[in-house]
Amino acid sequence: MxxxxxxxxxxxxxxxxxxxxxxxxxxxxxxxxxxxxxxxxxxxxxxxxxxxxxxxxxxxxxxxxxxxxxxxxxxxxxxxxxxxxxRPPVPHPLRVDVVDGRLAPLHLVRALLEEDPALPVNLSMRQALHASLPALVRGEIDCAFGRVHPDAGIPPEATSRLVRLEPVCALLPRTHPLADRDRLTMADLRQTGIWMPHYGQESEWNAFVRQLAEEFGLSLTLSGPALSEEHFVELLWEHGEMACPGGADVSYSYSPDIRCLPLVEPRPVYPWSLVWLRQHRHPLVQRMIGLARAAATEWLACDPSRDWLPGPDRALLGVFEGTPG
Missing domain, CATH: 1.10.10.10 (Winged helix-like DNA-binding domain superfamily/Winged helix DNA-binding domain)
Known part of the structure; x- marks a missing residue:
């Protein structure tokens, strides 16, 4: 039949x-x-x-x-x-998952487009690397950004390159007792405690913040999800004197109520990598890697005496033994 x-x-x-x-x-x-x-x-x-x-x-x-x-x-x-x-023999757009439209990976994609505004690029935002890896294996996307470490579940047919070590900052409401500082230390955070929005499932960022809290003895509180930028500001006020960790590459200019202070002693840095399949690398993936390599002095700046990464990231990336390859 x-x-x-x-x-x-x-x-x-x-x-x-x-x-x-x-x-x-x-x-x-x-x-x-x-x-x-x-x-x-x-x-x-x-x-x-x-x-x-x-x-x-x-x-x-x-x-x-x-x-x-x-x-x-x-x-x-x-x-x-x-x-x-x-289909006509034209290259398909670079399909790249940037996790979220507000985060560091978008800076590299923008740099690619500034170099050639006509380049075909399709963005997706799956909110975490572990959510984009199945799509990468199925051929639905060409590459994905995220935190790569020994437990990240990177499939054997994929490879990655470190492209950004993003400094972590502390977000405070403007009326916070420490809001007039120009930076905060880990000792300051032990006094205030930290909080972060939680979206119902663990992400690479959630795990990073948990490891940060455990390493430095910080009290960590989880809130419900921040449904919008306005809602995030409301949550920031609700959590009183606690600080919220955030990425330094993110713009918080949407609200004058947010103070974004660098963290030091030590400075936490969040590792962003680009992941792609070894046998099916889109030509534009290599161009993004080239841009990241050209910006390595700024984007991958790391001083072992003052910067902090979780142990799994240090072991895999060798950041404290030299510039990652």
């Missing part, structure tokens, strides 16, 4: 099988949970077999679903190959 399978339905099934969760699958595709559930049911109707066991909080593949998954992936791969075969 011949079936005219709808590729959108097949992809919805494959993504749900990979996520084992309808909501996460819907977010990955960019549709609603109701829409992806309807797509899967339409596919099951066409095939005449249930593909998932649906529980109140989870889903599992049925025997039929397990048998269908491999061929379904082959169908999608064949469709991609067929489309590529007839």
């Amino acid at each position: 011949d079936l005219d399978l709808d590729l959108a339905l097949v992809r919805s099934f494959v993504v749900t099988a990979e996520e084992m969760h309808f909501r996460r699958a819907a977010e990955r595709i960019g549709i609603t949970q109701q829409a992806i559930s309807q797509r899967v049911r339409r596919l099951e109707s066409q095939l005449g077999a249930a593909l998932f066991h649906r529980g109140p909080r989870s889903v599992e593949l049925t025997d039929a679903g397990q048998r269908f998954l491999g061929p379904a992936r082959d169908v999608l791969a064949a469709a991609r190959a067929a489309a590529e075969a007839v």
Whole structure:
């Protein structure tokens, strides 16, 4: 029996099988949970077999679903190959995940575009490196920024390069007792304590701040998520005399109520790396690496006597033994 399978339905099934969760699958595709559930049911109707066991909080593949998954992936791969075969021979845009549009990685992308404003670049913002690595392996993006360390889960087919050591600053409301200082020390933070917004799942930044707090004996408080810049300012006021760690490359000029003070004794630095697949490197990846190398004196400045990185980062990157390669 011949079936005219709808590729959108097949992809919805494959993504749900990979996520084992309808909501996460819907977010990955960019549709609603109701829409992806309807797509899967339409596919099951066409095939005449249930593909998932649906529980109140989870889903599992049925025997039929397990048998269908491999061929379904082959169908999608064949469709991609067929489309590529007839596309005009122009380079596809550099698809890069910058974590968030306010953070340090965007500075490197901007430098690339300032060099050649006509370059085709598509940005995504998955909020953490661990969220972008599966997309990198699937070929949905060409590279991703994030904190690379021994426990980052970098796949063996990927490689990375350190591109930025971003100083960490302390964010305070303008009425804070220490807001008139020109810098704060770790000893100051032991007196005030620190806080940070938490978004329901651990990120590389969350882990970094936790390690910072543990290393220097800082009291750490987690708030709910900051839903907007205005909401962040409200949370800053609510947390009284505590300081919020932030990246020095981020602009806080949207609010006159925020004081951004450098941290010293020691100066924490957050390591940003660019990650890509060894065998499928987009030509523009090399150009970004070149820009980072040219700016290394400023972007990778590190003094072992005054700067701090968590142990896993030091061990992997060799920052305290010389300039990273």
